[in-house]
Amino acid sequence: MDVGGKPAPKTRKTSWKKDPAAVKEDILEVATIAFAAHGLSGANINEIAAKTETSKRMIYYYFGDKEGLYCQVLERVYASLRSSEDKLNVAGLDPVAALRRLVHATFDAHSNAPHFIRLVMIENIHNADYLRKSEIVPQLNRSIIVKLEEVCARGKAAGQFREGANALQLHWLISAFSFYNVSNKATFSASFGGALFGRPAQEQLKAQVADMVLAAVVIGYDPVAWGADQSD
Structure with missing residues (x-):
């Protein structure tokens, strides 16, 4: 507040000239x-600009247009998810333990x-039209396949x-379980209640997902995570 009792003018959080990154x-x-x-059509560039305390012109300067911004957002979220998986070192683990850890990590990363x-x-509503334009995402996604290939x-x-x-x-199976757990949480809870989404039940589901994946590929594997209490 200035000496006249009026609020001081709001300053930008960052200066594009001093710190463009x-x-x-x-x-x-x-x-x-x-x-x-x-979604792509519903998001408003002017509102995004206001919340970043920059300008629509500056957003277009960095990203070209709204679709360019959307594409880089996609690349950013894929990079973040893959990064959490890449940090997981399973090379020194027994293959069964390594696969279990990868399942658990993917389940948690999606959550x-x-x-x-x-x-x-x-x-997916856009039939992956924008994802196909990315040269980065296929490279990012390759890392988890390489890790699973090594374990296999x-x-x-x-x-x-x-x-x-x-x-x-295996990646398809692991992703399917992990993705559904988040994507359908609202509708599943509305239909059947939220008991499966408390922490104890989520830990139990994660263990069961690992059991199902391991049972698909490990010779003579005996699932161990079934039958425990799944209440909140």
């Missing part, structure tokens, strides 16, 4: 929330990334995994 990241962060909530889930759902190869060599164990199929 910070401004760009701020725009992407706000745009992620906007696109996840309203912690609701914006990613919503944006993927929105992009070690499991087969040790005589623990079935010869038909396939990294891409």
Whole structure:
């Protein structure tokens, strides 16, 4: 507040001239929330600009247009999810333990990334038209397949995994369980109640998902996570 008792003018959070990377990241962060909530058509560039304390002109300077901003938001959320998986070192683990850890990590990563889930759902409405334009996302997604291929190869060599164990199929299975847990939370809860979404029940579901994936590829695997209490 100034000496005249009037509020001091609001200053920008960051200066595009002094720190353009910070401004760009701020725009992407706000745009992620906007696109996840309203989709590509519903998100408003003027509202995004106001919340980032920048300008529509500056957003277009960095991203070209609204679709360019949306594409970079997609790349950013994919990069964030893959980064959490890449940090997981399973090379020194027994193949069965390594696969279990990868399942648990993917389940948790999806649970912690609701914006990613919503944006993927929105992009599927667009038939992945914008994702196909990205040269970055296929490279990002390759990393988890490579990690699963390595685990499968070690499991087969040790005589623990079935010869038909396939990294891409495993990724599909793991992603399907993990994605549905977040994407359909609202409708599932409305239909059947929210008992499965409390912390104890989520931990139990995560263990059961790992059991189902392991049972599909590990020779003689005996599931251990079934039958426990699933209440909140």
